[in-house]
Amino acid sequence: MEIEMRKIFNAFLPASLLLAFLAMFLFSCGGGGGGSSTPAADLTGLSMNGPSSMSEFGTATYAATASWSDNSTSTVTPTWSVNSQPATISPGGVLYCPSIASDLTVTVTATYSSGGVTETAAMDVTITNITTIPFTAQMVSGEAFFEENFPAGGGYVSDLDIFNADFSFVNYTYENPPDTSDVDTGTWSIDASGNLILTIAGQGTFTVMLLADSSTEMQILVDDGTGTPSTLILEKTVPVDxxxxxxxxxxxxxxxxxxxxxxxxxxxxxxxxxxxxxxxxxxxxxxxxxxxxxxxxxxxxxxxxxxxxxxxxxxxxxxxxxxxxxxxxxxxxxxxx
Known part of the structure; x- marks a missing residue:
């Protein structure tokens, strides 16, 4: 009988179907491994970590860890949310907050689901208001400010910003590589909050806030309205003797x-x-x-x-x-x- 069955298989079943049939037969009989497959672990908990405080215009990054019924843990990508505006959090867990009038406490929540089980984790984060110094026209009118940077990967970047007394603005830039320079023009003004407003042709409007001021430099925060503001150090210029x-x-x-x-x-x-x-x-x-x-x-x-x-x-x-x-x-x- 065994010989006859082998003849039938050889005659009527292609090799690929024969292999599939044998695999199904062995699985149904408990063959191929000597036991049944291990069931997937169930989701039992979720935790998160990251900074408990940050400053306005800054960012903070959060991560989530899932716990499983087999006592293992793993990093997961949850759904992130934050309960208060104007703070926002990205799908990757990066919290950002633009200008606020005073300190603000928000709750960041992570939600993760697996196998029909949903777990959440939450953390309160204090966002601190940055105290800025109001600009005055006397600080910038007729003045020029210099900036240079040496990126970690090599190269050189420099800017020269000139604020003319007629409220026109000129920005010279140099970058190497690729060893090129350019000039942009625009206007400047100071708003009711003491922020410096730059409108540059082809680039848009920038809000500049003064964080610190000394006899040799200014520390500023530049917000273009599209992302995280940049903190810059501007060196002052002086008359040549x-x-x-x-x-x-x-x-x-x-x-x-x-x-x-x-x-x-x-x-x-x-x-x-x-x-x-x-x-x-x-x-x-x-x-x-x-x-x-x-x-x-x-x-x-x-x-x-x-x-x-x-x-x-x-x-x-x-x-x-x-x-x-x-x-x-x-x-x-x-x-x-």
């Missing part, structure tokens, strides 16, 4: 700059140039022999004695012979030789 300038300086990129007392000078930069120089409204203006013009804004980190600069740190804008923007090269740190 022409009487302290004459001498030879070495820049951090190896360029040598010589300023003669008679208003002439030379540099080894870009193959070497001669120039004339003068100080106009506190800005050092350099006219190269090619007709190009450099504007140097001295930064508050510059150092000097009563008679000479020992370190002249500047932001460097270059214009074409016709006065159009040519390039912004970021910061130059010059040390007297």
């Amino acid at each position: 022409s009487s302290k300038l004459p001498g030879t300086y070495l820049a951090q990129n190896g360029e040598s700059w010589t300023f003669n007392a008679n208003g002439t000078g030379s540099t080894t930069g870009a193959g070497g140039f001669t120039f004339t120089w003068s100080v106009d409204s506190g800005i050092l203006k350099i006219i190269f022999n090619t007709g190009y013009v450099g504007w140097w804004y001295a930064r508050a980190s510059s150092q000097s004695t009563a008679t000479t600069y020992t370190a002249l740190n500047v932001a460097f804008v270059e214009l074409t012979p016709t006065g159009d923007f040519f390039q912004y090269v970021g910061g130059r740190d010059l040390t007297r030789q």
